[in-house]
Amino acid sequence: MNQEKIDQYGDELYQAFLQRKTIAPFTDREPGISLEDAYKIQLRFIQRRVEAGEKIVGKKIGVTSKPVQDFLGVFQPDFGQLTSNMVYQEGDVIDLNGLIQPKAEAELAFVLKEDLRGPGVTAMDVIRATEYVSPCFEIVDSRIRDWKILIQDTVADNASCGVYVLGSSKADPRDVDITMAGMVLEKNGELYSTGVGAAVQGSPANAVAWLANTLGELGIPFKAGEVILSGSQSNLVPVVDGDELVCTVGGIGSCSVRFAGRSAV
16 A cells, blocks of 8 residues: 555544544455555554644553454454543543544553563563553544444554543552453443453463564564553443443452543444
8 A cells, every 4th residue: 555545544534533433444445455554554643643742652452352353353463552632540531522432441551660672572571661550441432434343444543542541559560460360340330241361362461562572573662651551351341421330450459430421423
Protein backbone atom coordinates (compact mmCIF):
# COMPACT_ATOMS: atom_id res chain seq x y z
CA MET A 1 0.00 0.00 0.00
CA ASN A 2 1.46 3.37 -0.97
CA GLN A 3 1.99 6.25 1.45
CA GLU A 4 -0.81 8.32 -0.06
CA LYS A 5 -3.39 5.64 0.70
CA ILE A 6 -1.93 5.02 4.18
CA ASP A 7 -2.24 8.73 4.97
CA GLN A 8 -5.77 8.77 3.53
CA TYR A 9 -6.93 5.92 5.76
CA GLY A 10 -5.18 7.28 8.85
CA ASP A 11 -6.82 10.65 8.29
CA GLU A 12 -10.17 8.93 7.80
CA LEU A 13 -9.82 7.26 11.20
CA TYR A 14 -8.87 10.57 12.78
CA GLN A 15 -11.97 12.25 11.38
CA ALA A 16 -14.13 9.34 12.56
CA PHE A 17 -12.59 9.77 16.03
CA LEU A 18 -13.34 13.50 16.06
CA GLN A 19 -16.85 13.18 14.67
CA ARG A 20 -17.80 10.04 16.65
CA LYS A 21 -18.79 8.09 13.57
CA THR A 22 -17.91 4.72 12.09
CA ILE A 23 -16.34 3.82 8.78
CA ALA A 24 -16.37 0.76 6.53
CA PRO A 25 -13.83 -1.97 7.34
CA PHE A 26 -10.51 -1.60 5.56
CA THR A 27 -10.48 -5.33 4.84
CA ASP A 28 -13.65 -4.89 2.75
CA ARG A 29 -12.09 -2.08 0.74
CA GLU A 30 -8.52 -3.39 0.56
CA PRO A 31 -8.60 -7.21 0.52
CA GLY A 32 -4.81 -7.31 0.22
CA ILE A 33 -4.10 -5.08 3.23
CA SER A 34 -1.23 -6.47 5.31
CA LEU A 35 -0.49 -6.15 9.03
CA GLU A 36 2.43 -3.89 8.09
CA ASP A 37 0.02 -1.64 6.16
CA ALA A 38 -2.33 -1.62 9.15
CA TYR A 39 0.39 -0.54 11.60
CA LYS A 40 1.42 2.24 9.22
CA ILE A 41 -2.19 3.45 9.15
CA GLN A 42 -2.21 3.33 12.97
CA LEU A 43 0.92 5.48 13.10
CA ARG A 44 -0.72 8.07 10.84
CA PHE A 45 -3.86 8.07 13.01
CA ILE A 46 -1.79 8.57 16.18
CA GLN A 47 0.40 11.18 14.46
CA ARG A 48 -2.70 13.28 13.82
CA ARG A 49 -3.70 13.03 17.49
CA VAL A 50 -0.21 13.98 18.68
CA GLU A 51 -0.14 16.94 16.29
CA ALA A 52 -3.40 18.07 17.93
CA GLY A 53 -1.73 18.12 21.37
CA GLU A 54 -1.98 14.61 22.79
CA LYS A 55 1.09 12.85 24.20
CA ILE A 56 2.06 9.19 24.11
CA VAL A 57 1.88 7.84 27.69
CA GLY A 58 2.09 4.10 27.13
CA LYS A 59 1.04 1.09 25.10
CA LYS A 60 -1.75 -1.46 25.07
CA ILE A 61 -1.64 -5.11 24.14
CA GLY A 62 -4.65 -6.79 22.59
CA VAL A 63 -5.69 -10.14 21.13
CA THR A 64 -3.87 -12.02 23.90
CA SER A 65 -6.26 -14.91 24.47
CA LYS A 66 -6.36 -17.99 22.26
CA PRO A 67 -10.13 -17.81 21.57
CA VAL A 68 -9.80 -14.24 20.25
CA GLN A 69 -6.71 -15.15 18.22
CA ASP A 70 -8.57 -18.11 16.71
CA PHE A 71 -11.55 -15.88 15.91
CA LEU A 72 -9.36 -13.33 14.12
CA GLY A 73 -7.14 -15.97 12.52
CA VAL A 74 -3.88 -14.74 14.05
CA PHE A 75 -1.29 -16.31 16.29
CA GLN A 76 0.19 -13.34 18.13
CA PRO A 77 -1.14 -10.30 20.00
CA ASP A 78 -1.43 -6.81 18.57
CA PHE A 79 -0.67 -3.41 20.09
CA GLY A 80 -1.75 0.21 20.12
CA GLN A 81 -0.66 3.52 21.62
CA LEU A 82 -2.04 5.10 24.80
CA THR A 83 -2.35 8.88 24.75
CA SER A 84 -2.81 11.50 27.43
CA ASN A 85 -6.46 12.13 26.48
CA MET A 86 -7.38 8.49 27.16
CA VAL A 87 -6.53 8.52 30.87
CA TYR A 88 -9.12 8.25 33.63
CA GLN A 89 -8.52 7.62 37.31
CA GLU A 90 -10.57 5.44 39.61
CA GLY A 91 -13.55 7.43 40.85
CA ASP A 92 -13.94 9.33 37.61
CA VAL A 93 -17.14 8.92 35.61
CA ILE A 94 -16.57 8.04 31.97
CA ASP A 95 -18.62 10.22 29.66
CA LEU A 96 -20.06 7.93 26.99
CA ASN A 97 -20.91 10.97 24.89
CA GLY A 98 -17.28 10.99 23.79
CA LEU A 99 -17.30 7.37 22.59
CA ILE A 100 -18.82 5.53 19.63
CA GLN A 101 -19.56 1.86 20.41
CA PRO A 102 -17.72 1.14 23.66
CA LYS A 103 -17.14 -2.13 25.48
CA ALA A 104 -15.12 -2.62 28.67
CA GLU A 105 -12.54 -5.24 29.54
CA ALA A 106 -10.68 -5.82 32.79
CA GLU A 107 -6.94 -6.36 32.87
CA LEU A 108 -3.68 -5.62 34.66
CA ALA A 109 -1.69 -2.44 34.04
CA PHE A 110 2.09 -2.26 34.45
CA VAL A 111 3.60 1.10 35.38
CA LEU A 112 7.32 1.14 34.59
CA LYS A 113 10.08 2.60 36.75
CA GLU A 114 12.86 1.88 34.25
CA ASP A 115 13.32 1.96 30.50
CA LEU A 116 12.95 -1.42 28.85
CA ARG A 117 14.36 -2.06 25.40
CA GLY A 118 14.06 -5.24 23.36
CA PRO A 119 14.85 -7.56 21.79
CA GLY A 120 15.86 -10.11 24.41
CA VAL A 121 13.49 -8.89 27.16
CA THR A 122 12.16 -11.66 29.42
CA ALA A 123 9.19 -11.77 31.77
CA MET A 124 11.60 -11.39 34.70
CA ASP A 125 13.07 -8.27 33.07
CA VAL A 126 9.53 -6.88 32.92
CA ILE A 127 8.97 -7.63 36.61
CA ARG A 128 12.25 -5.93 37.57
CA ALA A 129 11.45 -2.84 35.49
CA THR A 130 7.92 -2.44 36.88
CA GLU A 131 7.21 0.03 39.69
CA TYR A 132 3.78 -1.45 40.35
CA VAL A 133 0.83 -3.25 38.80
CA SER A 134 -2.80 -2.15 39.15
CA PRO A 135 -6.17 -3.55 38.16
CA CYS A 136 -7.61 -1.48 35.36
CA PHE A 137 -10.34 -1.21 32.78
CA GLU A 138 -9.73 -0.56 29.13
CA ILE A 139 -12.77 0.80 27.34
CA VAL A 140 -12.29 -0.42 23.80
CA ASP A 141 -14.06 1.54 21.10
CA SER A 142 -14.04 0.73 17.41
CA ARG A 143 -14.21 3.29 14.65
CA ILE A 144 -15.03 0.35 12.34
CA ARG A 145 -18.74 -0.06 11.60
CA ASP A 146 -20.58 -2.65 13.74
CA TRP A 147 -17.29 -4.02 15.15
CA LYS A 148 -16.92 -5.89 11.85
CA ILE A 149 -13.19 -6.34 12.25
CA LEU A 150 -10.40 -8.57 11.12
CA ILE A 151 -6.96 -8.17 12.67
CA GLN A 152 -5.89 -5.58 10.08
CA ASP A 153 -8.94 -3.43 10.88
CA THR A 154 -8.36 -3.35 14.63
CA VAL A 155 -4.61 -2.77 14.25
CA ALA A 156 -5.17 0.20 11.93
CA ASP A 157 -7.72 1.55 14.42
CA ASN A 158 -5.07 1.72 17.18
CA ALA A 159 -6.02 -1.75 18.42
CA SER A 160 -9.57 -0.46 19.02
CA CYS A 161 -8.45 1.62 22.00
CA GLY A 162 -10.88 4.11 23.50
CA VAL A 163 -9.95 5.17 27.04
CA TYR A 164 -8.67 3.43 30.18
CA VAL A 165 -9.08 3.63 33.94
CA LEU A 166 -6.27 2.84 36.38
CA GLY A 167 -7.27 1.48 39.76
CA SER A 168 -5.89 3.09 42.89
CA SER A 169 -4.77 -0.32 44.24
CA LYS A 170 -1.10 -1.01 43.60
CA ALA A 171 1.15 -4.00 44.15
CA ASP A 172 4.78 -4.85 43.58
CA PRO A 173 4.75 -7.73 41.04
CA ARG A 174 7.60 -9.35 43.02
CA ASP A 175 5.21 -9.75 45.95
CA VAL A 176 2.23 -11.34 44.17
CA ASP A 177 1.85 -14.18 41.68
CA ILE A 178 0.29 -12.26 38.80
CA THR A 179 0.11 -15.47 36.74
CA MET A 180 -2.17 -17.30 39.18
CA ALA A 181 -3.98 -14.28 40.63
CA GLY A 182 -7.69 -14.61 39.91
CA MET A 183 -9.83 -11.74 38.61
CA VAL A 184 -13.53 -11.25 39.35
CA LEU A 185 -15.57 -8.78 37.29
CA GLU A 186 -18.90 -7.47 38.58
CA LYS A 187 -21.41 -5.41 36.64
CA ASN A 188 -23.97 -3.45 38.62
CA GLY A 189 -23.32 -5.59 41.70
CA GLU A 190 -23.64 -8.97 39.96
CA LEU A 191 -20.93 -11.41 38.89
CA TYR A 192 -20.20 -10.99 35.17
CA SER A 193 -17.05 -13.03 34.53
CA THR A 194 -13.93 -14.48 36.11
CA GLY A 195 -10.40 -14.75 34.79
CA VAL A 196 -6.80 -15.42 35.68
CA GLY A 197 -3.46 -13.95 34.65
CA ALA A 198 -2.35 -17.18 32.98
CA ALA A 199 -5.02 -16.66 30.29
CA VAL A 200 -2.93 -13.76 28.96
CA GLN A 201 -0.07 -15.40 27.04
CA GLY A 202 0.64 -17.65 30.03
CA SER A 203 1.26 -14.55 32.19
CA PRO A 204 0.63 -10.81 31.80
CA ALA A 205 4.40 -10.33 32.12
CA ASN A 206 4.90 -12.54 29.05
CA ALA A 207 2.60 -10.27 27.05
CA VAL A 208 4.52 -7.17 28.13
CA ALA A 209 7.83 -8.87 27.27
CA TRP A 210 6.45 -9.79 23.83
CA LEU A 211 5.60 -6.16 23.13
CA ALA A 212 8.94 -4.88 24.46
CA ASN A 213 10.70 -7.21 22.04
CA THR A 214 8.39 -6.47 19.11
CA LEU A 215 8.86 -2.72 19.52
CA GLY A 216 12.58 -3.16 20.24
CA GLU A 217 13.03 -4.62 16.79
CA LEU A 218 11.56 -1.36 15.46
CA GLY A 219 13.90 0.73 17.63
CA ILE A 220 11.13 1.79 20.03
CA PRO A 221 11.84 1.37 23.77
CA PHE A 222 9.45 1.35 26.71
CA LYS A 223 10.19 4.40 28.84
CA ALA A 224 10.13 4.84 32.61
CA GLY A 225 6.73 6.12 33.68
CA GLU A 226 4.86 4.54 30.79
CA VAL A 227 1.69 2.52 31.38
CA ILE A 228 1.43 -0.85 29.64
CA LEU A 229 -1.99 -2.51 29.49
CA SER A 230 -1.22 -6.22 29.36
CA GLY A 231 -4.38 -7.67 27.79
CA SER A 232 -7.89 -8.57 28.82
CA GLN A 233 -8.64 -11.16 31.50
CA SER A 234 -12.42 -10.74 31.12
CA ASN A 235 -15.17 -11.02 28.59
CA LEU A 236 -16.06 -7.83 26.75
CA VAL A 237 -18.75 -5.89 28.63
CA PRO A 238 -21.19 -3.62 26.77
CA VAL A 239 -21.75 -0.45 28.82
CA VAL A 240 -24.54 2.15 28.93
CA ASP A 241 -25.59 5.11 31.04
CA GLY A 242 -25.62 4.26 34.75
CA ASP A 243 -23.55 1.09 34.59
CA GLU A 244 -20.93 0.45 37.25
CA LEU A 245 -18.13 -2.09 36.91
CA VAL A 246 -15.75 -3.43 39.54
CA CYS A 247 -12.85 -5.80 38.90
CA THR A 248 -10.94 -7.38 41.77
CA VAL A 249 -7.58 -9.12 41.41
CA GLY A 250 -6.47 -11.49 44.16
CA GLY A 251 -3.56 -10.10 46.17
CA ILE A 252 -3.67 -6.71 44.43
CA GLY A 253 -7.02 -5.01 44.94
CA SER A 254 -9.82 -3.60 42.84
CA CYS A 255 -10.75 -0.98 40.27
CA SER A 256 -14.19 0.54 39.81
CA VAL A 257 -15.69 2.74 37.14
CA ARG A 258 -19.06 4.31 36.36
CA PHE A 259 -20.52 5.43 33.04
CA ALA A 260 -22.85 8.27 32.13
CA GLY A 261 -24.26 9.65 28.92
CA ARG A 262 -24.96 8.02 25.58
CA SER A 263 -22.46 6.71 23.06
CA ALA A 264 -22.88 7.46 19.37
CA VAL A 265 -24.03 3.93 18.49
